[in-house]
Amino acid sequence: MKIAVIGGTGLIGSQVVTKLNAAGHEAVPHSQSTGVDVISGQGLDRAVAGAEVVVNLTNSPTFDEASPAFFQTSMDNLLTASRKGGVRHFVILSIVGVDQVPQLDYYRAKVLQEEVLKAGPLPYSIVRATQFMEFMDAVLSWTADGDTVRLPATPIQPIAAEDVADAVAEVAVGAPLNAVRNIGGPEVFGLDELGRITLSHKGDARTVVTDPTAGMFAAVDGDVLTDRGAHLAATRYTDWLS
Secondary structure, eight states, X not given: XXXXXXXXTSHXXXXXXXXXXXXXXXXXXXXXXXXXOTTTOTTHHHHHTXXXXXXXXXXXXXXXXXXXXXXXXXXXXXXXHHHHHTOOEEEEEEETTGGGOTTSHHHHHHHHHHHHHHTXXXXXXXXXXXXXXXXXXXXXXXXXXXXXXXXXXXXXXXXXXXXXXXXXXXXXXXXXXSSEEEEEOSOOEEHHHHHHHHHHHHTOOOEEEEOTTSSGGGGOOTTTTOOTTSEEOSOOHHHHHO
16 A cells, blocks of 8 residues: 655654555655645645555644644645545544643644544544653653742643554554544553653652643643543553653
């Protein structure tokens, strides 16, 4: 099966390409570095030509109010090129609970991306993942101040990027879901607890202070970013840290 992976050189995309090719498919990575621009449309027709499946793993360069325009334009351009190219299945990666956090610009933008795909001309699949384990260092940096890191107790269900790539690759070679598949890690932690585990493992002496107003995840109500009924990956956070 020939599969065009747009955003195929990033954290998830590069692993999806490797896994699909190892399974005997022809997965081709495309990104700005290969001459493909989802905003201008440059290189898109060439990228999707002959592909049976398009996996779109591109991401907005910002998480602010500019992100909806990125997803609207990129999806319009990709869907137009894919329809012309005869693509039969279009896959995107989204976020578990994304439609439950309208307070965040980026989450509203991802909902828009999903809606554009659902209303579009192609059979589709949406894979929604919980928060990546690989992003924890960035989360800690957002609210670090001297010897303390402030984090809310927002429930988080961390999943390893490799497990996300496995799930995306599996969906890409299957029949279109025309629906959403939720995937998540095997455990749920408070974000503050996850911060303490992370710092302890790294030998970092900073203290995590529980602060319900700190950082982006302070805007999240309840446990909407978790789904214990999702397709659960095997990798536990402490094993991933090790």
